Amino acid sequence: MKELIMAKYGEIALKGLNKGTFEDILVKNIKRRLRHCGKFQYMRKQSTIYIEPVGEADLDEVMEKLKVIFGIGALQRCAVFEKDFEQIKDKGVPYLEEALQFANTFKVEAKRSDKAFPMKTPDIQMELGGAILEAYPHLKVDVHNPEVTVTCEIRDKGAYLSAERIIGAGGMPVGSSGKCLLLLSGGIDSPVAGYMMAKRGLIVDGIHFVSPPYTSERALMKVETLCEKLTPYCGDIRFFCVPFTEIQEALRDNCPEEFFTIIMRRLMVKIANKIADAYEYGALVTGESVGQVASQTLKAIQCTDAAAEYPVFRPVIGMDKKEIIEISRKIDTFETSTLPYEDCCTVFTPRHPKTKPALEEIIKAEQSYDFEPLIEKAIRDIDIKMFRVEGTTDIVDKAEN
Amino acid sequence: MIYLDNAATTRPCDEAIEAAVKTAKDCFGNVSSLHKMGIESEKLLNSAKNTILKKLALQGELFFTSGATESNNTILRGVADAYKRNGKTIITTAMEHPSVARVCDYLENNGFNVVRLSPKDAFYNFEEYIAEHITADTILVSCMAVNNETGYKVDTKKLYALVKRRNKSCMLHVDGVQGFCKTALYGDYISLSAHKIHGFKGVGAMYVAKGCRFTPLLYGGGQQKNLRSGTEQIETIAAFEAAVKAYPTDLSHYEKLNTLLRSRLSEMENVYINSPDGDRGVPNILSFSVMGVRSEIMLHYLEEKQIYVSSGSACSKGKISSVPDSFGIDEKRADSTIRVSFSMSNTADDINTLADEIELGIKRFRR
Numbered sequence: 001m002k003e004l005i006m007a008k009y010g011e012i013a014l015k016g017l018n019k020g021t022f023e024d025i026l027v028k029n030i031k032r033r034l035r036h037c038g039k040f041q042y043m044r045k046q047s048t049i050y051i052e053p054v055g056e057a058d059l060d061e062v063m064e065k066l067k068v069i070f071g072i073g074a075l076q077r078c079a080v081f082e083k084d085f086e087q088i089k090d091k092g093v094p095y096l097e098e099a100l101q102f103a104n105t106f107k108v109e110a111k112r113s114d115k116a117f118p119m120k121t122p123d124i125q126m127e128l129g130g131a132i133l134e135a136y137p138h139l140k141v142d143v144h145n146p147e148v149t150v151t152c153e154i155r156d157k158g159a160y161l162s163a164e165r166i167i168g169a170g171g172m173p174v175g176s177s178g179k180c181l182l183l184l185s186g187g188i189d190s191p192v193a194g195y196m197m198a199k200r201g202l203i204v205d206g207i208h209f210v211s212p213p214y215t216s217e218r219a220l221m222k223v224e225t226l227c228e229k230l231t232p233y234c235g236d237i238r239f240f241c242v243p244f245t246e247i248q249e250a251l252r253d254n255c256p257e258e259f260f261t262i263i264m265r266r267l268m269v270k271i272a273n274k275i276a277d278a279y280e281y282g283a284l285v286t287g288e289s290v291g292q293v294a295s296q297t298l299k300a301i302q303c304t305d306a307a308a309e310y311p312v313f314r315p316v317i318g319m320d321k322k323e324i325i326e327i328s329r330k331i332d333t334f335e336t337s338t339l340p341y342e343d344c345c346t347v348f349t350p351r352h353p354k355t356k357p358a359l360e361e362i363i364k365a366e367q368s369y370d371f372e373p374l375i376e377k378a379i380r381d382i383d384i385k386m387f388r389v390e391g392t393t394d395i396v397d398k399a400e401n
Numbered sequence: 402m403i404y405l406d407n408a409a410t411t412r413p414c415d416e417a418i419e420a421a422v423k424t425a426k427d428c429f430g431n432v433s434s435l436h437k438m439g440i441e442s443e444k445l446l447n448s449a450k451n452t453i454l455k456k457l458a459l460q461g462e463l464f465f466t467s468g469a470t471e472s473n474n475t476i477l478r479g480v481a482d483a484y485k486r487n488g489k490t491i492i493t494t495a496m497e498h499p500s501v502a503r504v505c506d507y508l509e510n511n512g513f514n515v516v517r518l519s520p521k522d523a524f525y526n527f528e529e530y531i532a533e534h535i536t537a538d539t540i541l542v543s544c545m546a547v548n549n550e551t552g553y554k555v556d557t558k559k560l561y562a563l564v565k566r567r568n569k570s571c572m573l574h575v576d577g578v579q580g581f582c583k584t585a586l587y588g589d590y591i592s593l594s595a596h597k598i599h600g601f602k603g604v605g606a607m608y609v610a611k612g613c614r615f616t617p618l619l620y621g622g623g624q625q626k627n628l629r630s631g632t633e634q635i636e637t638i639a640a641f642e643a644a645v646k647a648y649p650t651d652l653s654h655y656e657k658l659n660t661l662l663r664s665r666l667s668e669m670e671n672v673y674i675n676s677p678d679g680d681r682g683v684p685n686i687l688s689f690s691v692m693g694v695r696s697e698i699m700l701h702y703l704e705e706k707q708i709y710v711s712s713g714s715a716c717s718k719g720k721i722s723s724v725p726d727s728f729g730i731d732e733k734r735a736d737s738t739i740r741v742s743f744s745m746s747n748t749a750d751d752i753n754t755l756a757d758e759i760e761l762g763i764k765r766f767r768r
Contacts, residue, residue: 213701252768 001091002080003059004052006160007066010073010170013047023049026071026173029235033065033389046113046155067166068232070199071173076151078162083117083154089128092161093135096150099163105142106132106163112154124152172201174235179203180313181240181272181281186223186341189287189316191230191333192324196315197285198234204285206237207272209244211347219341227387229333238396240275241383244268247374248347254369258354261295263366266307267375273309274379285313289324299356306359403708403751407597408549408579408686408742413640414599420643421601424636432633433624442635449642453593453606456645457586461610464629465638468605469578470500471618472592475629476574476607477504479615480541480590481513487570488538492531495519495727496548501576505543514538520553521729525681528556532563541572546580550724550740552676552686554580558587572613578605582648583655583683589613595637599744600644604637649745655684658743658752662687665756669763675730675738685744690730690737691759693767699739702762708755711740 007030012022027042027049034040038057043050051066053059059077066075079095081088100106110124119127129141132150153160182194184206194204208223220241227237247267255263272284288296295304305312316324328334384396404412424445430438432446450463466472481491493505495517509515516534523530531542542564546557557575564573575588582598591608595601609615621630666672666689675688691699696712703710725735741755 213703213705214698216697216701 001095002052004050004078004080005059005062005066006076006078006162007049007051007072007168008074008076009047010071010168011172012071013073022071022173022176025176026069029069029071029173029175030066032235033069033232034062036390037062037065043157045157050157063166065232066168068169069173070169070171070201070233071176072168073170074165074168076160076162076165078151078160081159081161083114083159085119085124085127088152088159088161089131092128092152093131095161096132096163097136099148099150100132100136100139103139103147105140105146106148106150107141107143107146108132108150108152110152110154114154114156117154124154128152169199169233171199174198174201175203177201178282179205179280180283180285181276181279182206182285183268183272183287184208184223184226185287186219186226186337187287188321188328188334188337189289189292189324191226191287191331191337192327193285193287193313193315194230195233195327195331197313198230202283204230204234204237205239205279205281207240207242207275209242209268209271211243211245211248214245214248214347216341218339222336222339222341224385224387224393225336226333228391228393229331229336231387231389231391233331235389237387238279239385239387241385242271242378243381244378247371247378250369250371250374252348255365257350258352259357259362259365260348260350261353262300262303262357262362264348265295265300265304266362266366267371269304269307269312270371271375271378273307274375275382276310281310283311283313284308285315287316288314289316289319289321292321295353297355299358303357303359303362306363403747403754405741405743405747405751405755406709406711407744408740409711410596410602411599411744413596413601414644414647416643416647417600417640421636421640424639428635428639430635432635433622442633445635445639446633449638452642452645454608456582457591457608459587459591459608459610461608461613462626464607464609464625465633465641466605466607466629467603467634468596469498469576469592469594472594472605472607473498473500473576474504475618476590476592476615477501477508477541477543478618480572480574481508482616483614484540484570484572488540490514490516490536490538491541491543492516492518492534492539493543494531494545496550496553496724497543497545498549498576498578501543501545519727521727524677528560528563531560532567535564535567535571537568539568539571541574543574543576545576545578546586547584547683547686548724549579549686550738551688551728552579552682552684553728554584554677554681554683558585561587577608579683579686582645583652583685590615595641595644598644598648600641601637604634604641606641652684654745655743658747658749659684659687661749661752662741662756665752666759669760672759672763673734675725675728675734686740686742688738688740690734691739691763691767692734692737694763695736696738698766699737699759699762702766703755703758706758708758710755711742712738
């Protein structure tokens with residue numbers, strides 16, 4: 001008996017003439033993630049990608065990997081039969097044992113897209129349901145609220161029987177919408193922001209600022225762990241680690257204390273601008289949410305945005321902390337994010353930060369010192385790593401970039 | 402590299418490493434085995450026991466554990482359970498290691514009455530102060546011999562006498578992790594750890610005086626008189642013994658390093674010593690606060706110069722400890738604390754390099 005996985009499109013199904021481009025990207029992403037799970041044959045038909053193992057493959061593992069790939073609306077693991085009802089019944093009913101043995105209720109849902117098949121949909125449902133009841137007498141039919149839904153689809157290429165359908169990650173395939181640069185602090189919000197942008201089809205790379213000895217190596221390790229945890233969703237992540245100590249010290253020595261945070265954020269954005277220029281990122285992404293801290297007031301955001309040369313996306317801007325935490329738990333970044341290591345954002349926290357800074361005031365304070373040479377130096381000294389979906393990390397030689 | 406964090410852990414000494422390797426190669430038998438190999442291992446185990454008891458200069462039982470956390474857990478929970486009919490009160494201090502403090506919290510949530518006393522309330526008469534709190538209901542006093550964050554020392558022999566004078570059936574547990582090999586220890590129960598005295602991590606012991614009972618924490622094959630089941634980790638136990646034997650008895654070197662560092666620090670403005678001097682402190686731990694520089698910044702700065710110190714207790718890794726308060730050290734001062742702890746291989750040069758770097762650090766970071 002042949003088993004395969006059907007990955008059904010989410011939003012891509014709604015696309016028009018350029019649907020093919022999106023499909024290509026999705027298939028490419030799937031192939032990449034499954035590279036180490038065995039050999040597979042891929043077929044696209046009727047808004048579905050058929051993933052069929054060639055030889056040995058652990059389909060449980062494959063399902064786990066597919067579950068987090070954006071662009072997939074639903075996943076179904078199924079057995080394939082010839083379009084002959086007797087065969088479906090004889091071989092298919094035993095196949096369902098694993099799914100049905102612990103359930104009390106079930107129903108059968110049939111779909112017949114091949115109208116040449118001699119039985120009509122209600123007949124398939126009734127006949128198959130009867131056969132299942134006979135084989136598993138502990139079961140009852142419940143058409144409204146079944147524990148297990150058995151689906152039987154008669155499609156062009158064959159009949160597909162399944163009792164396992166799960167909701168996919170949704171969204172758009174990563175890489176279908178461009179590239180963005182995520183400012184990763186190590187907190188709860190920024191990984192969630194990255195996840196959300198990847199869900200909209202963006203390739204997400206990360207930038208992080210370190211200020212040794214004000215920040216510890218553990219703080220950096222923590223952010224790198226967060227990158228690793230995001231790769232199943234985002235794919236490979238290029239990670240820029242910017243040495244920020246000198247800039248922060250210059251800031252402390254030359255600018256009024258109440259502006260520290262806001263000018264620091266502007267300087268981070270300015271560095272991100274230059275990275276975006278060099279690596280062709282189309283947007284910057286941050287984990288800011290209105291009103292959380294002093295640098296996340298409207299006035300403060302206006303000041304940071306004024307330094308940006310690219311659109312700044314803030315996907316969690318309107319979310320409550322609780323909602324953000326919920327997502328961070330789902331993507332398993334919460335525990336890492338809440339490790340208690342200081343990041344560079346809190347190194348010189350002003351005692352009384354300005355919550356409603358005027359842009360002119362900030363720019364004036366910032367211009368009292370020429371940060372440009374230090375910014376150039378920080379960019380020269382950047383460390384770049386690649387976090388791969390396979391779980392490996394490469395150090396990127398800057399000369400190659 | 403200048404390693405000045407020996408209260409966190411120490412480098413295993415050559416004697417310990419050799420003993421572990423030799424045991425693993427030649428004497429790996431299971432102590433419980435009936436054959437010769439088991440007997441050889443048992444001999445090693447008994448030898449290690451005797452060496453440690455001799456070092457303690459005490460007579461009684463010694464049980465090997467996975468470390469002081471297990472020893473502390475076993476003793477506190479085991480004694481509370483064994484003597485719960487005699488009373489429900491446990492006296493402890495506010496300066497204890499979490500492996501005592503959290504067990505006391507647990508016991509408090511399970512019907513025991515826990516009294517926590519702070520050294521700041523009777524700095525020079527802490528032993529008397531503890532004894533005064535003992536009532537007929539008190540079954541156990543648990544007090545560390547040497548505080549890991551400040552080096553504050555309790556005279557456990559004196560404490561023992563005072564406890565027994567007050568209530569004969571009250572037991573004394575001493576967490577002897579930082580005190581072992583550095584100061585005399587006394588008590589009904591004493592917790593020990595190997596990796597603080599150049600042995601390996603993952604092995605410790607508990608001393609139990611004759612006639613003192615406890616309910617075991619681990620049940621199983623009945624090893625170590627049914628009180629601590631689990632196959633004896635003979636390799637690291639042999640290393641523990643070797644480390645104890647190798648530990649020097651003349652500790653005047655610590656005094657010298659301590660005096661030097663104190664004098665260097667006294668030349669720096671706004672640097673305060675948190676460790677007690679004289680008999681109240683041990684010389685191998687010196688805690689001080691560099692006001693105006695947060696501990697972590699100084700720590701990472703020194704780390705860049707390959708000098709390794711602690712910001713308080715290494716176990717806490719960034720968590721705020723309640724120990725400073727038990728010594729009356731305010732939050733600002735606690736926030737700037739650096740703890741230096743010596744080993745015998747540290748030199749005066751090490752201390753001078755440290756002091757020079759702290760001076761430079763102050764210039765750069767103090768606000």
